[in-house]
Amino acid sequence: MSFNTLARFDGRVSIECPTPVLPLVSAMSGVEAITARSRPVAEDTFDCYVPLLSLPHVLDFRAADLPATCPYVLATPSGDSSFSARWGNGLKIGLIWSGSAFDRTRNADLAHFLPLLDLNAKLVSLQKEVAQDEEQQLSDHGIENAGSAFRHFGDTRDAILALDAVVTVDTAVAHLAGALAKPTWLLLNEPAAVRWMMHRADSPWYPTMRIRRKHEGEHWREMVIDVTREIAREM
Incomplete structure (x- = not known):
């Protein structure tokens, strides 16, 4: 936007x-x-x-006309202070494993994202809708269930601003993280939506986004393992 x-x-x-x-x-x-x-x-x-x-x-x-000027979503005066104070210092990673029910091919399972636990990081769920069994998994693995309490996308924005990176499937939060210029790893099933174009590992919309596309026969967990290694190398 x-x-x-x-x-x-x-x-x-x-x-x-x-x-x-x-x-x-x-x-x-x-x-x-x-x-x-x-x-x-x-x-x-x-x-x-x-x-x-x-x-x-x-x-x-046209795509060539895109200024790719991010961030273009602005923080409020209160900013991310409440989340920053709550989560403290150290590496903080937000995650979303599921989005729209209208296209379930985009969605993974929470279990597929558990390789992120290998990072020495604070993991935060930005997922708004969380099933009961997923709540238990989050609790068992020490992942904060922040998204369930979000009232609107303003809360989501403030939480993302307090994080170091976001790992997500194709959801609205992927766009928000990109618009905030937050380092974002987007996991795509193929064929992906046309907005992500074809065969690209980046997005002209969001300079800080990396796209990881699912290869034929590959599992979501394998993709997350690759992303976990990238984050470990770079952060």
Whole structure:
């Protein structure tokens, strides 16, 4: 969600967004956030209206045009202080193993992410929906279940800012971590969504993101083992 191009037009730019996203959009420059309602906003309120995902077409935007200017999601004045104080010093890694139920091929299991325990790090679950058996696994392995208490994406943002890196499957949090310029390892099943393009280990949207694509016959756990080794070498 970077609206600087639109903001250059002589006028007011507003975005209607779901309530959980409102804290993020409200903190962005050049745009006014409007809470999404059950009824559409009156047409006479604006001169023009465009769905968010149609903007690249309307603006004739290409991948080469991407400024890759991150972070473009801003912190609040309170920042990440509460999470930083709670988690202390040392390496801190956030993880998400499951996202949308509409495309389960993107999702792994919590057990697949346990190789991250080999790091001398504080592991934090950013997962909003956690099953009962997963709660027990998190507790058994000393992984903090932070995400279950998040009220909105503003809380998710503040938690990510207090971390050193994020390891995630294809979820909204992957985009948020990238937009915050946080080192992010994105684990993709193939075929992946078109937004991640093909055969790339990076993303033009997010300069601090690395993409690890699942090879034929490979298991999620093997991917996480590789990522764990990378983090150990670099952090």
